[in-house]
Amino acid sequence: MATLTFKPKASRSERPANENRWMTGVWNTVALGFAVVMGFPIYWMILTTVKSGKDLLSVNPTFWPTHFSFSSYSTVFSDPNFLPDLENTALITLGSVVLGLAVGFLAAVAVARFNFRGRNFFIVTMLVVQMVPLLSLVIPMYLILVSAGLYDELFGVILAYLVFTIPYVVWTLRSFIVNIPKELDEAAMVDGCTRWGAFFRVVLPLTVPGLITTGVYCWIQAWNEFVIANTMLSSNNKQTSMVWLTGFSASPTHNADYGAQMAGALLVSLPVVILFVIFQKRLASGLTAGAVKG
Amino acid sequence: MSVIDSDRPAAQASRDRKPPRSARSRGGASGSHIPYILIIPAAVVMIGILGYPLFKLFQMSFQNVNSYMVLFAPAFVRYIGFENFSAVLSDPTLWQSVERTVYLTVEVVALSLLIGMGMALLLNRVSPWVKVIVVTVMMFVWSVPAIVTGTLYRWLFAGQGGIIDYICYLLGGKGMLNHDWFANPTQGLYVVVAACMVWGALPFLVIGLNAAMTQVPKELVEASKIDGASPWQSFRHVVIPVIRPFLILVSALSFIWDFQVFGQIWALRENSPEPGYQTIGIYLYVKGFSSSHYSNSAVISLVMILLMLAVLIFYIRQVIKIGAQD
Numbered sequence: 001m002a003t004l005t006f007k008p009k010a011s012r013s014e015r016p017a018n019e020n021r022w023m024t025g026v027w028n029t030v031a032l033g034f035a036v037v038m039g040f041p042i043y044w045m046i047l048t049t050v051k052s053g054k055d056l057l058s059v060n061p062t063f064w065p066t067h068f069s070f071s072s073y074s075t076v077f078s079d080p081n082f083l084p085d086l087e088n089t090a091l092i093t094l095g096s097v098v099l100g101l102a103v104g105f106l107a108a109v110a111v112a113r114f115n116f117r118g119r120n121f122f123i124v125t126m127l128v129v130q131m132v133p134l135l136s137l138v139i140p141m142y143l144i145l146v147s148a149g150l151y152d153e154l155f156g157v158i159l160a161y162l163v164f165t166i167p168y169v170v171w172t173l174r175s176f177i178v179n180i181p182k183e184l185d186e187a188a189m190v191d192g193c194t195r196w197g198a199f200f201r202v203v204l205p206l207t208v209p210g211l212i213t214t215g216v217y218c219w220i221q222a223w224n225e226f227v228i229a230n231t232m233l234s235s236n237n238k239q240t241s242m243v244w245l246t247g248f249s250a251s252p253t254h255n256a257d258y259g260a261q262m263a264g265a266l267l268v269s270l271p272v273v274i275l276f277v278i279f280q281k282r283l284a285s286g287l288t289a290g291a292v293k294g
Numbered sequence: 295m296s297v298i299d300s301d302r303p304a305a306q307a308s309r310d311r312k313p314p315r316s317a318r319s320r321g322g323a324s325g326s327h328i329p330y331i332l333i334i335p336a337a338v339v340m341i342g343i344l345g346y347p348l349f350k351l352f353q354m355s356f357q358n359v360n361s362y363m364v365l366f367a368p369a370f371v372r373y374i375g376f377e378n379f380s381a382v383l384s385d386p387t388l389w390q391s392v393e394r395t396v397y398l399t400v401e402v403v404a405l406s407l408l409i410g411m412g413m414a415l416l417l418n419r420v421s422p423w424v425k426v427i428v429v430t431v432m433m434f435v436w437s438v439p440a441i442v443t444g445t446l447y448r449w450l451f452a453g454q455g456g457i458i459d460y461i462c463y464l465l466g467g468k469g470m471l472n473h474d475w476f477a478n479p480t481q482g483l484y485v486v487v488a489a490c491m492v493w494g495a496l497p498f499l500v501i502g503l504n505a506a507m508t509q510v511p512k513e514l515v516e517a518s519k520i521d522g523a524s525p526w527q528s529f530r531h532v533v534i535p536v537i538r539p540f541l542i543l544v545s546a547l548s549f550i551w552d553f554q555v556f557g558q559i560w561a562l563r564e565n566s567p568e569p570g571y572q573t574i575g576i577y578l579y580v581k582g583f584s585s586s587h588y589s590n591s592a593v594i595s596l597v598m599i600l601l602m603l604a605v606l607i608f609y610i611r612q613v614i615k616i617g618a619q620d
Contacts (some may be wrong), residue, residue, distance in 0.1 A: 027419045031428050034413055039431040041493065042438070044457055045446050059471075061460050103335045110332035122333060124614050129344055131606055133554040135575045136595030139582045140347035140354065143364060163343045166336055224439035226557045231583065242441040242557075249445050250564040258449045265442040276437035 048262040049073065056259050072259035076248075076267060084237040085244040086268070092154050092229070092240060093222040096161035097215050103162070104169025105211065109203070111170065112177035123174070126167040134164065138231050145232055152234045160228045165218045172217075176210030177203065213282045220272050241268035354592040355379070361586035382593040387569070391577040392601070398483060398573060399552045402491045406548060409492070410499030415529075417504045429501060436497035444561025447490040451475040476563070479570025483559075487571070490558045495551065499544060506540040507533060546609040553602060574598050 048056065052069035055062060076082055110116070111123055141160055142151070150156030180203055188198040229240040239247070245268055248254055249261045358374045382388055417425050438446070451458050453474040462470035476482040510533050518528040534541070556575045559567050566584075567576050578598060582591030603610075 024419065024421060027416055028421055028424045031413070031416050031420045031424050034416075035428045035431045038435050038493065038496065041446055041450055042431075042434055044450060048449065056455060058455075061455060061457055103339055106332040107336035110329040114329035114332075116326070116329040119329070122337070125340075127613055128610060129340070131550060131602065131610065132344070132348070133575070133595075133598055133602060135554055135556060135578055136351065136598050137344070137347045138579065139588050139591050139595065140350035141343065143354075143359075143588070144347060144350065146364065159339075159343060162339050166340060170336060220437075224441070224557075226441050226560070227579070242439060245441055245445060246561055246565050249448075249561070250566075255564075256454075258452070258455070261445055262449060265445045269437065269439050269442045272439060273434065273437040276433055280433050 045262045045266060048259055049266055051259060053259065072257075072263040073267075075254070075257065075260040076264045079248060079264075081236050081239070081244055082248075082264070082267075085239050085241050088154060088233075088238060089223060089240040089242075089268075090271075092157050092161070093219055095154070095158035096165055096222045097218045099158065100162050100165030100169050100218050101211060101215055104166045104214075105173055105207070107166075107170045108173035108177055109199075112174045113182075113203075123171075126170045130164070130167045130171075135227055137163065138227055141228070142231050151232060152238060154233075154238065157229055157232050157240075160232060161222050161225060164221060168218065168221075169214050172214045173207065173210050176207055180206045209282075213279070216275050216279045216282070220275060223272050244268070351592050351595055354589050355596055357589055359588040359592075361588065364588070378589045378593045382590050382597075387572075387577065388574075388594060388597070391572045391574045392597075394483065395553060395573040395575075398488060398491075398555070399549060401484060402488050402495065402552045402555075403545065403548045405488070406492045406495040406499055407545065410496055410503055410544075413496070413500045414503035414507055417500070418507060432497035432501055435493065436501075438494065440494065440557035441561045443490055443494050444558040447486060447493075447558070448562050448564070451486050479568060482562075483571055487555075487559055487562060490562065491552060491555060494558070495548060499548070502540065502544060503537070506537040510536045542609065542612065546606060549605060550602070553605075554598075574601075 047063075047065060049072050050068045050070065051065045051072075052067060053071070055066055107122075107126075111119055141163075145151045145153075145156045145160070148156070150159065184206075185193075185195075185198040185202045188202045189195065193201060224242065225240075226242045226246075230243045230246070233239045233243065236247075245261075245264055248264055254260050355378055356373050356375060357371055358377075359371055363371050413428075417428060420428070450456060453459070453472055453476075456475075458475070459470050459473050462473070475486050514532050514536070515528055518532045523531065554575050555573060556579070559571055559573065559576055563571050567580070572580060574594065575598070578591055578594040581587055581594060
């Protein structure tokens with residue numbers, strides 16, 4: 001045994017290599033088992049959407065469809081509110097992301113590049129307010145929107161969403177901008193740029209990765225938000241997709257139609273799933289970099 | 295927080311070096327007003343949508359606001375002192391919902407941190423292709439919105455045609471076919487809702503903790519091994535101290551997320567959670583909007599904010615320290 005070559009990984013160097021391989025096999029099995037348990041609900045959701053109604057009603061559910069049927073999807077698309085609500089969600093999300101990024105970026109530049117009285121107070125406030133539960137603000141916000149005439153208006157919800165996008169954007173972009181060396185804008189200014197020129201030619205382009213990460217994260221937040229949308233929008237064709245989904249699932253016609261419910265659930269989460277797949281690396285670091293709230 | 299940032303690409307990491315401290319302190323004579331102009335939009339918006347609502351919440355808790363008053367008789371709104379407080383705080387329903395929330399939060403935070411830590415450790419020992427599979431599954435689970443998770447779990451645990459019942463039946467639980475998981479709120483809350491929350495929380499924890507653990511210097515672990523430390527000892531005394539800042543962060547985040555759980559329960563119980571499912575967030579919402587007692591709900595909101603702050607105070611102090619550092 002002593003002649004066996006050890007793997008370079010020193011942490012396991014005290015064990016013989018073949019025992020190592022055997023243990024890796026065990027760990028692999030455990031990890032794959034974990035992946036199966038975690039992935040099963042998603043598999044089941046997708047499977048449910050393509051099962052026929054007969055399969056869904058059978059006493060012994062099958063783990064594979066006997067034949068594929070897409071009637072669940074047509075049920076969802078024939079719901080008159082599905083597409084309008086999807087459009088509303090896109091508008092609200094886009095509006096709150098753009099506004100949040102614009103307003104938050106300016107403030108982030110201020111706290112990252114300038115020293116001014118009240119700077120620390122502002123930073124700390126931006127952090128602590130992220131811990132105020134959104135639920136506790138819903139009622140006063142509702143009353144304010146009602147008196148401002150913004151109740152049941154998409155713009156009201158966009159404004160309300162800024163309550164979680166702005167602090168997050170400020171906090172995350174701040175660390176991005178702080179890390180852009182000051183020497184770069186100074187060099188640009190030496191080369192003849194004005195301060196604004198240096199800002200637009202140096203700082204802004206270097207912040208783009210940060211803007212994308214924060215934007216994607218805010219997009220996901222706003223797309224998934226439920227409580228505010230459920231409270232501030234009342235007309236059926238003015239709601240967001242998450243509100244639509246809960247209403248659709250609870251409606252007498254579709255209450256037992258799990259195929260259609262799962263198809264709807266899958267469709268309304270697709271925009272977020274796709275973003276996650278594209279930006280997964282950045283999100284993993286972005287979420288933890290500055291967030292105190294999910 | 296550098297623990298997490300450092301898995302960025304190298305090009306970016308080179309920018310992550312701290313600039314000299316003097317770099318930030320510009321604000322010279324020419325531009326002293328610029329930072330104030332830059333933060334005005336953010337400050338105005340935050341005061342309008344956060345500061346004013348918080349003030350209003352406080353004000354409402356001393357008034358007699360309900361939906362009738364707001365819609366038809368705003369003139370009758372008046373201050374009633376501590377009446378709301380005594381009404382809400384003496385109502386056992388509030389304390390029952392607080393109790394439920396605390397139990398559920400403790401259960402979910404403990405379970406998700408334990409499983410998350412275990413899987414994060416495991417991911418360092420598996421073959422690369424297994425790690426890719428696990429991380430891919432995690433990303434998909436992570437991307438599922440809370441409302442969708444709730445809807446999905448209602449179907450998984452359905453009494454008619456639910457797959458969990460069938461799997462229990464296949465595994466030998468003969469009486470489990472057509473078992474109604476939601477009939478008993480204790481079971482529904484601490485099994486189904488908890489499963490739903492742990493499932494949704496794990497991807498972030500596993501991926502985040504694994505990334506944090508890869509930052510632990512290999513030499514440190516080796517040195518502890520050479521000094522005769524058992525795997526548990528080197529984990530406890532080498533790995534844990536290094537990832538401590540991240541552990542504190544994820545514990546605080548898990549607490550924040552789990553304490554104000556709403557969407558999953560709301561979707562699981564089809565928009566009308568029974569009293570046995572009412573955590574403090576649900577109770578607040580039902581009291582405010584289903585029974586339109588805005589003022590009572592404002593008191594519950596204050597209780598919720600205070601409870602969260604009481605737990606998070608240590609975390610906030612630490613965060614402020616970090617914030618003041620750079």
